[in-house]
Amino acid sequence: MSGWQKIVFLTGATGNMGRVTLAELLARSDRFRVRALVRPEDRNHPVVRRFTGRAALEWVWGDLTRYEDVLAGVTGADQVLHIGGMVSPLADRFPELTMQVNVGGARNIVDAIRRSGQADHTALVYIGTVAQTGHRNPPVHWGRTGDPIKISRFDHYAVSKTEAEAIVAQSGLTRWVSLRQTGILHPDMWKIHDPIVFHNPHNGVFEWITVGDSARLAVNTCEDAVPEAFWRGFYNIGGGERMRLVNHQFSRHLAAALGTDMQASTRPNWTGTRNFHGQWYADSDRLEHLVPFRSETMDDFTRQLAAGVPGIVRLLARMFPGAGRRRMEKLARGPGGTLHWIAHDDRARIDAYFGSRAAWDALPAEWGDFVYREPSREVCCLDHGHDADKPIEECSTADLKAAAAFRGGRFAGDAFEPDAPARFACALGHDFSMTPRLYLKGGHWCPTCMTNPDSYDANRARNPFFAQVWPDTD
Template identity: 25%
Template sequence: MKPKILLTGAFGNVGQRTLKELLKREYQVTCFELKNENNQELKEKLLENGEFKTIWGNITDKNDVNKAIKGKDYIIHLAAIIPPLSESNPELAEKVNVEGTRNLVDAAKELPVSPRFILASSIAVFGPTMHLEPPVTLDYPLNPSNTYSNTKVKAEKIVRESGLSWLILRLSSVSVEEIQLDFDPILYEVPLEQRIEFVASRDCGIAFTNAISLNDINRTFSIGGGEGCQLTEREFLKGFFDAFGLPMLPDKAFKKPTGKDDWYNIDWIDTTESQKALNYQNETFEEYIERIKKKFRWRRLAIKMISPIVKYTLVRKSPYS
């Protein structure tokens, strides 16, 4: 019988791709998610990929967590408050990202047979590293620079000190899989010459799924797309905007760093060990762009027709233009 998996944050971007990969390999999956209209619709759509259970609840509620975790062999913990919400509501980020992780760990320790704990973290824990020689390796010192990265450092510590068998996967810049015109305000905060490592969300799903059968435990991995995904933010945005039928924004819309701390907390990373262990890198940035163009070819044509209006609106939203 296949192992029983608890997947938190199952209906998010990486969660959906992880769920699909788990179902493809016929794992017994229980999704633990907040109950809302959007998640209920996503659940019905995702059931087309195979059968899974859903427990509606909140990881900040210990009773919900105890109910969800019972009888599970593995926990893949993806649920988190991410930027920009983590920065505008730090109390919520602390409650979900730190205390939610603690609730899961505490519940796991009470089970007769302790499950393996696989935590999603972020390379943001290293802080800005543009003044250092790339790629970022695991022996770089932790230097969290915002609420989100601080909560991830705390969550990692909870997992490492839990006494459970664990793996921590620190994700780089993960792809989106749906057309979006209402862009995140963080868009403007990443300087155009920023080094950025892209990774396809589908490849993240493979990494988390492969972590289940990995014999090596109590390790931390950096998850990125590899050399074919190492870009500057300028290169990334030009490709990304083109994929969705939009023109590149002018330089004046983006932050211009004046010191080492003005750069964003992303960079190129060393994925040699993670790829060797988890064998997940399949899609380069160029391949992702071509796939998105094909997937949304009709909507892309429609967006192109209104692209001058969208560009004007996006430039107006920038605090720098």
């Protein structure tokens, strides 16, 4: 504690999750004092205008890529909520900048905590992403932490978040945690007009969470009641059973809130069938048990969304459905859109998102011919090659050897310490160093292969662990 309040350093305060987290922190100003990192060019941002003047808030004008700015926020802080960073779709358009912000920012935070002598005092909450485990189309749509990291092709955001997570998990800090964020439901979703909307398969799945519940979780991790068992772990953020939807079900929720109809504004073959991300979680209740945060449902979200959509928008959608379809088709035919790839015969992206040009040709062009699938709701977990339920403190060299062999590689050491780097070889012969905690509980594997989809076919043939999520057909 610092005096009678904890000092919380918050990044990403102007983003969707960050702004709600900031409001939640300030609502508990009897317990928390907030330092919020905001870029100088955002001094007139609505979030800044809204909260400036609060006694419990201090703005830190700076950038994640500047160590000095991060150090100013970290010094003396009791906890860091690292929510900030570049996200898709912007992150995938500027991959070099994404790496600088997401990876460099995480490294700056860890370095600042350690160099300021706070490694045993300052807690670090890192927000990861469901994108780290890539597309998990049925029948492998049930996931848990420890499943293999798998990056969808062209997903620079997922690469950056995976590398940043490794920095945090191997930081040597006494208290760190990685919370892998799922799809966030927020009131401004109706404003999203980007070709990425065509990348998410209709028959894929998501376990959603509202932005309010995500913010509540982040702030609840700052409370003194958080159990020690929570730290040094990986968790999937999800809303639980009531928030598990097939994507075509969610599209109907969203369309209804906008006063329109999904079938009226799109066609089934405008949307990819693979290479996105999303899963239902077999383990998201574990996080709720340790740090309770769930309070909102899908119905709550759709009511809030409908209330926030201007009446004129809903009226125009009902009166002129053809205009909505033309607008969406123009988006799909524009740069980054699926129909743009088809028109320009972009085989790399066609193969990634559809399997092949022939596979796209075979897709139905009308909704009447589309098959809406309902994947199994019976939990079915992947094999991790060892007892995945065993606490890391109870694991041994035998567990590491079994897990490495199941990955088609080997454990090259002879001792086991959860957070001491160990030597491994991967299925393709690369030697690397990684902590057993990150390897067993985080699902990380060879750093050379893990973030390189070009290696996935070769790994499938030699790595049974990975082959479970990279089948011959999808």
